Amino acid sequence: MESPGRYFDGQRPVPRTVTVRRMANALELRPEGEGPSLVWPLGEIRLEPHGAEAHLHRVVADRDTGERLTLPRAAFELMMGPALASLSKGRAGEASNRRILVWSVAAIGSVVFLLLVGLPLFARLAVPLVPWRWEEAIGRSVEPQVVEFLAERSGQSIRFCGRDNPAGRLALDAMVSRLTAGTALRGPLVVDVVDIPLVNAFAMPGGRIYLFRPILDKAEGPDEVAGVLAHEIGHVLNRDSLRAIIHGGALSLVIGLVIGDVTGGSTLAIMGKVLAGQAYSRENESEADRVSVELMQKAGADPRAINLFFRRISPFGQANRSITDLLAAHPVTEDRIAEVERLAAGSAGSAHRPILDTGEWQALKSICGPARKP
Amino acid sequence: MHVPTIQRTAESSPWGPAPSSPGEQSDSLDAVTAPLAGQVVAGTLLTVITFGIYRFWYKTALRRYYWRNTRLAGDGFEYTGTGRELFVGFLIALAIVVPIYLAGTLVSLFGGQVLGPTLAGILGLLIMPAVVQILTYRARRYRLTRTRYRGVQFHQSGSGTAYLLRTVWWLVLSIVTLGIAFPFFRRALERYKIENTWFGSAQGSFESEARPLLGAWMAFWVVGLVVVVLFGGITTDAMSDGIGAMFGALLALILTFFVLPFLWIRYRVHEFRTFTAGTRFGVITFASTLTTGAVTWIWIRYYLALFGLMLAFGGLMAVTGGLPILAAGANPLVLLGLAPVLLIAAAGFLVALALVTELVFRRPLWALRVRSVTVNRLDALDAVVQQAGLNATGIGEAFDTGFDVAG
Structure with a gap:
């Protein structure tokens, strides 16, 4: 069986008319006029069907020879018969579909592993390598952004209470030093009360802690505030915010670069951040709770006051929580409350002495002065 | 030193010289719109499912489609690149880009109040674009060496660094002239690309002038200036009375969203026609x-x-x-x-x-x-001959990555 075809020798872009004939394990290409026939072993032929044409090219030792042969598709399929299915497709140096599939599955697996295990582990291992001085530098460069974010969020300018209120400042400093007495700190803690209407508190890298004013307003005793503060000191001791920054940075780097383009990337990046961020912060909260109980016990204050406070501000099942709420950043669950009760059980019998005396507590309560008009 | 000549490779053809074509011929390029939707759906879904890793194979499939269906004198172009090459090139690009990214993050964290933003700015606004410009040129070389017509390979000479230097020089001139020299900037880059483009033994040459483009460019430039002035006037309350300000804002919006895009398209179309007409391979010329x-x-x-x-x-x-x-x-x-x-x-x-x-x-x-x-x-x-040794391409050539700037 024979068919006419167009042949290019891979040297010059000039077509030669050939007659193609099927041999047992090869195709024979006979030139028009003088010259010897060419023989293409079937194993070296790559097929690319294209409309009514069959495009063949020749790959020898995984290299494209540049030779091309075009012939009518119907005639070629007839000529090849059942051997058509065994012809190779694709280009020199190309992996088979099965290998692509296998490697894709492996790649998905390693990406998932990286996100769930690798990055948190990396962040955990990297944190001890960062000197405290660097962490303080990070805190200083992050702080203006945080202040700006909070100002935008609350719609007010940010005011740090206690900078012009020596009595309140003294009470706050007393609380901090009594809580941390005998605790090895890497550097000084800088605690400030921030006058914005959000129930929240958080620790930034480098020992910077913000207590938001409504915490003082809603607390009914110094130990409740001290419990929240001790929880944040726990985050400082565990360097959680540094770890979160390293983790978040590495995560956005990995997701952004693996996904590469914007179209699919941003959606997945956001989803990934939410999922990973949630799974990540829960164990940190329990750990900070543990530190809180420990510091409160050492200071002789009531470690369970924080539970009273949480129960007061969070009637469970309350909807409409803002993302900047204490509850969103530090999800309070019955598990956590029960765990605090369990840890504090040892000191249940002993008498507690409030961490501040009445005068100091009044000074701290009024550290921000009269309430601001919203 | 022995320099291999064109004839040496031609002699390896089994049947001697091919018959010459009679007379002068010209033909227009043809675009065949074969079915494509199935490939797009499958490629996009696989890309999403594989966290984006499949996109290199999807992009390769799309290129094969566009190359194959671009036909000249009865024969389609061929794209012989593979997804694996793109993937490896992406990994190499990561090895270059990630350290720059990390350096930028570190200096902005630890660099302090003045030095930090300065160094981060240098990294982000100078070094990064420079690297991208070099990679862009290398990506073009990759695409050309993976392009064949009638079995003969395209390729690209020149270097990414030289391309970058030209970019910087012409960019400075464009800025100094407040953007008026922009068509000259575009011509200089196109010229470098075309003159370093080869089809087998045929080297491209470029004889296009930038002056014919100045009319279309200045139309865009002037309207752009009007928009800047209008927005400036609105924000500085120069047009303080309400109706005047509203009219100015409306005009600025119409110019920005309708007139400017149209004038930009018009400029680019002029550019395409002019640059196409200025491109030659030996005696082969083009027109659009x-x-x-x-x-x-x-x-x-x-x-x-x-x-x-x-x-x-x-x-x-x-x-x-x-x-x-x-x-x-x-x-x-x-x-x-x-x-x-x-x-x-x-x-x-x-x-x-x-x-x-x-x-x-x-x-x-x-x-x-x-x-x-x-x-x-x-x-x-007929006079074009495939050049030997083009396939000796290291993975360093495959810088064609997800950072696609083509089109």
């Missing part, structure tokens, strides 16, 4: 009849289709209760539970978006541009 109206119409249809897509998905979200879900999304726990639903919706949207972009925009634009081009003196192809 691309029109501003046809290209503008494709853009209008594309924006209408995108608008329709947004409306359709917005309506779908409203009907199926997707919007309340998103509104409740402020609570991460709710979002966590609905992740599968949101992922499916997002995948559906991405597939629809890819279909619109490929079928309503990229393919029509490709077909329009291809069909506008005529190639003269095709008979001179």
Whole structure:
């Protein structure tokens, strides 16, 4: 069986008319006029069907020879018969579909592993390598952004209470030093009360802690505030915010670069951040709770006051929580409350002495002065 | 030193010299619009499912489609690149880009008040664009060496660094002239690219002038200046009375969203025609009849289709209760539970978006541009000879990455 075809020798872009004939394990290409026939072993032929044409090219030792042969598709399929299915497709140096599939599955697996295990582990291992001085530098460069974010969020300018209120400042400093007495700190803690209407508190890298004013307003005793503060000191001791920054940075780097383009990337990046961020912060909260109980016990204050406070501000099942709420950043669950009760059980019998005396507590309560008009 | 000559490779042909074509021939490029939607759907879905890793193979499939269906004198072009090469090139690009990114992060964290932003600015605004410009040139070399016509390979000489230096020099001149020299900037870069483009033994040459482009460019430039002045006037309250300010704002918006895009398209179409006419390979010359109206119409249809897509998905979200879900999304726990639903919706949207972009925009634009081009003196192809040793390409050539700037 024979068919006419167009042949290019891979040297010059000039077509030669050939007659193609099927041999047992090869195709024979006979030139028009003088010259010897060419023989293409079937194993070296790559097929690319294209409309009514069959495009063949020749790959020898995984290299494209540049030779091309075009012939009518119907005639070629007839000529090849059942051997058509065994012809190779694709280009020199190309992996088979099965290998692509296998490697894709492996790649998905390693990406998932990286996100769930690798990055948190990396962040955990990297944190001890960062000197405290660097962490303080990070805190200083992050702080203006945080202040700006909070100002935008609350719609007010940010005011740090206690900078012009020596009595309140003294009470706050007393609380901090009594809580941390005998605790090895890497550097000084800088605690400030921030006058914005959000129930929240958080620790930034480098020992910077913000207590938001409504915490003082809603607390009914110094130990409740001290419990929240001790929880944040726990985050400082565990360097959680540094770890979160390293983790978040590495995560956005990995997701952004693996996904590469914007179209699919941003959606997945956001989803990934939410999922990973949630799974990540829960164990940190329990750990900070543990530190809180420990510091409160050492200071002789009531470690369970924080539970009273949480129960007061969070009637469970309350909807409409803002993302900047204490509850969103530090999800309070019955598990956590029960765990605090369990840890504090040892000191249940002993008498507690409030961490501040009445005068100091009044000074701290009024550290921000009269309430601001919203 | 022995220099291999063109004749040496030609002699390896088994049947001696091919017959010469009689007389002068010219033909227009043809664009065959074969079915494409299936490939787009499958490619986009696989890309989403594999966290984006499949995109290198998808992009390769699309290139094969566009190359294969671009035909000249009865034969299609061929794209012989593979997804694996793109993937390896991506990994190499990561090895270059990630350290720069990390360095930028570190200096902005630890560099202090003054030095930090300065160093981060140098990295982000000077070094990064420079690296991208070099990679862009190398990516073009990759694409050309993976392009064949009638079995003969294209390739590219020159270096990314030289290309970068030209870019910097002409960019400085463009800035000094307040943008008026922009067509000269474009011509200089195009010239470097074309003169370093080879089809086998045939080297490109470029004889286009920038002056014919000045009219189309200055129209865009002047309207751009008017917009800047208008916005400046509105923000500084120079036009303090209400009606004047409103009229000025309206005019500025119309100019920005309708007139400026049109003038930009018009400039680029002029540029395409001029640069095409200035390109030669030996005696082979080109001409293009691309029109501003046809290209503008494709853009209008594309924006209408995108608008329709947004409306359709917005309506779908409203009907199926997707919007309340998103509104409740402020609570991460709710979002966590609905992740599968949101992922499916997002995948559906991405597939629809890819279909619109490929079928309503990229393919029509490709077909329009291809069909506008005529190639003269095709008979001179007889003199072209494949050059040996082009396939000795290290992976360093495969810098063609997800950072696609082509088109």
